[in-house]
Amino acid sequence: MDLRRSFTRSFGASLSSKGRARRRDRTIHLLERFARDESGSYVIISALLMPVLVGTAGLGTEVGWWYYKHKNMQSAADSGAVSAATAASAGGDPSSEANAVTANYGYANGTGNVTVTVNQPPKTGNNVSNSQAIEVIVSQPQQRLLSALFGSDSVLITARSVALPNSGTGCVLALNSGASPAVNVSGGNQLNLIKCNLYSNSSASPSLNVAGSASVAANQVGVVGDVSGSSSITATNGIKTHVAAVADPYANVSPPAKPSCTNAKITVNANGKTNSLDPGCYAGSITVNAGAVLNLNPGIYYLDGANLSVAGNATITGSGVTLVFTGSGSNWGTASIGSNATIDLTAPTSGATKGIVMYGDRNMPAGTAFNLTGGSTQNFGGAIYLPKANLSFSGGNGTSTSCTKIIADTLTFSGTSNLQVNCTALGTATIGSQTAQLIE
Secondary structure (H helix, E strand, O other): OHHHHHHHHHHHHHHHHHHHHHHHHHHHHHHHHHHHOOOOHHHHHHHHHHHHHHHHHHHHHHHHHHHHHHHHHHHHHHHHHHHHHHHHHOOOOHHHHHHHHHHHOOOOOOOOOOEEEEEOOOOOOOOOOOOOOEEEEEEEEEOOOHHHHOOOOOEEEEEEEEEEOOOOOEEEEEOOOOOOOOEEEOOOOEEEEEOOEEEEOOOOOOOEEEOOOOEEEEOEEEEOOOEEOHHHEEEOOOEEOOOOOOOOOOOOOOOOOOOOEEOOOEEEOOOOOEEEEOOEEEOOOEEEOOOOEEEEOOEEEEEEOOEEEEOOOOEEEEEOEEEEEEEEOOEEOEEEEOOOOEEEEEOOOOOOOOOEEEEEOOOOOOOEEEEEEEEOOEEEEEEEEEEEEEEEEEEOOOOOOOEEEEEEEEEEEOOEEEEEEOOOOOOOOOOOOOOOEEOO
16 A cells, blocks of 8 residues: 555656646747747737838828929029029019019919018129129928927928029121131221120131220120130120020021012112112112112012112111012122211011011122121111121111111121110010020
8 A cells, every 4th residue: 555655646746747848838839839920910010110100101291292392492493583684684673573483483472471582693602792693582481290290390491593694685796607707896996886795606716806906895795716806895794705606596587589670770869859769679780879868668679689889978768678689690789888878777677577677698609798888877777687798897876776786797897886786676686595594
């Protein structure tokens, strides 16, 4: 009995120890299975991260909105600066122009906490000393949403642009790309371009020559090549060399086909009265002698291989007139106007030759001579467009109401010439760009 109880007690204790071990192993096994079991974990993790994800997405959307506002505001500032500078170059009010333009983008000064500031010259940046530069600053505070967790102040969105007005429109353009020089002012001659520019497309050295005691005054001088005699040039907005060639403003303009021509030569002598001529085609030369007066009725006059000759002290007038010089072979129309001739011709304000008072056929030989040297009593209202001519010019009184633009292959200025481009009423084409440029 003692041995049996002892064995039973010992065996039972052994069973009890093994059972506990099995239960422990089973528990460990279940915990390992639980640890390996991924079902439902994504839901738990997502639930834990959802506030973070929603907050991040919301904050990203808010920052994206700020970025969009800044991009749109920058467009408003850019357009406002360019428009303000363009208005300034035309004598307008840059502040009013900038405010009108930014308002079109939804940024009206003083509305919705928007502030539009216009400074001339700029208050900051690289152009604070440039009196022509115009700075436009657009700003608007943005209310915080989720970002209010990081601060209570509104977020100020600001855009800034600086533009420089165009240097002005041109009134003289030499088209020849290689002549040396393409524009020549020599002797004691004076060329005064009032508030307008001189351009030469020649890449030669020199492209523009100012020699002897001659002088040139202009708003700006721009040449593809180089300048000789720059010390005799006064240019408000500087002398610029090695610039891009200026486009021919009338390259795509042609007059209507000419009508049938009359071959008769026309000579007008001094007879104490005003003689008149009607539009049409003239194959015979037209001569206006000293003391004679010829009035051209409105319309287009074709000189087909014919010359227009106006002697000194003769007078030729006409409003709404275009003189077209054409021809064929070796026979091309030209013009010669003597010193002290009184010329008062104004271009049409509409039609195919709008703004053009004198037009040269592009097919005539390059270097065809035209001499328009009437002096201060010679006034052409509109554009003198002679793209193949070697033009010698002296004229213009430079009054504030005058409009004369000269486009020729090459140009020589003699005597004193005064040109101004108050051409709005005539609708002449622009020589050179008038658009202001962003510089910051």
